[in-house]
Amino acid sequence: MAKDKDKPMGNTIIGSSIVVDGEISGEEPLTILGTVKGKIAIAQNLTVENGATVEANVEAQTLTVSGRLTGNVLARERVELRAEAKMIGDVKSPRIVIADGASFKGNVDMDV
Amino acid sequence: MADKEPCLIGSKITIRGQVSGNQDLVVEGRIEGRVALDNRLTVEESGVVEADLEVADAAFKGEVRGDLVASRSAVLHPTARVVGNIRSPRLVIEEGARFSGSVDMDVELPPGVRNPS
Numbered sequence: 204m205a206k207d208k209d210k211p212m213g214n215t216i217i218g219s220s221i222v223v224d225g226e227i228s229g230e231e232p233l234t235i236l237g238t239v240k241g242k243i244a245i246a247q248n249l250t251v252e253n254g255a256t257v258e259a260n261v262e263a264q265t266l267t268v269s270g271r272l273t274g275n276v277l278a279r280e281r282v283e284l285r286a287e288a289k290m291i292g293d294v295k296s297p298r299i300v301i302a303d304g305a306s307f308k309g310n311v312d313m314d315v
Numbered sequence: 316m317a318d319k320e321p322c323l324i325g326s327k328i329t330i331r332g333q334v335s336g337n338q339d340l341v342v343e344g345r346i347e348g349r350v351a352l353d354n355r356l357t358v359e360e361s362g363v364v365e366a367d368l369e370v371a372d373a374a375f376k377g378e379v380r381g382d383l384v385a386s387r388s389a390v391l392h393p394t395a396r397v398v399g400n401i402r403s404p405r406l407v408i409e410e411g412a413r414f415s416g417s418v419d420m421d422v423e424l425p426p427g428v429r430n431p432s
Contacts, residue, residue: 214328221322221340222336226330227331229325231327
């Protein structure tokens with residue numbers, strides 16, 4: 204499993220068979236392998252791993268998506284959609300990277 | 316394979332709403348709402364859970380407010396502070412744990428003994 208190597212050392216992990224329906228907030232890195240519906244506000248890095256499903260409006264410092272994300276995103280620093288990412292929603296962030304293979308539908312606002 | 320991964324809610328994370336699933340959950344942060352798990356819930360010393368809980372096994376070392384239904388066991392460790400009702404076939408309250416609430420272990424009374432309530 205190559206993806207284990209570049210997995211961030213986030214403290215909090217929402218495991219692959221966990222479903223959160225509601226609001227997650229906090230000030231430490233968050234990695235999602237499972238399902239989150241609602242709202243996420245993190246003052247740190249948020250990682251949506253391959254296999255994860257997020258239906259939520261997201262606020263984070265940086266956002267890395269390898270899974271499925273539906274919702275509007277506000278990232279203060281950076282958004283990266285990796286090759287496996289499937290995302291629907293608007294993105295507002297000063298820096299956005301979309302890798303070859305990622306699928307994305309929505310508006311991009313880089314505050315140009 | 317994925318089911319063996321730990322699910323950890325870190326100390327600076329708050330979840331409001333419902334958490335459900337079938338893998339072990341460790342709470343060092345805060346959960347408000349409801350937790351339904353087919354596995355073990357561990358509330359660490361730094362953890363605060365204000366929620367109704369439906370789990371297989373529960374281990375409390377931190378603060379819990381809410382009713383617990385455990386299908387297998389519940390353990391209140393010495394650092395636990397728990398307010399709520401506990402329903403579990405097996406319950407351990409260790410020396411030092413603070414607990415306020417009712418306990419229901421589904422006791423089968425011997426024939427001829429009447430339930431006091």
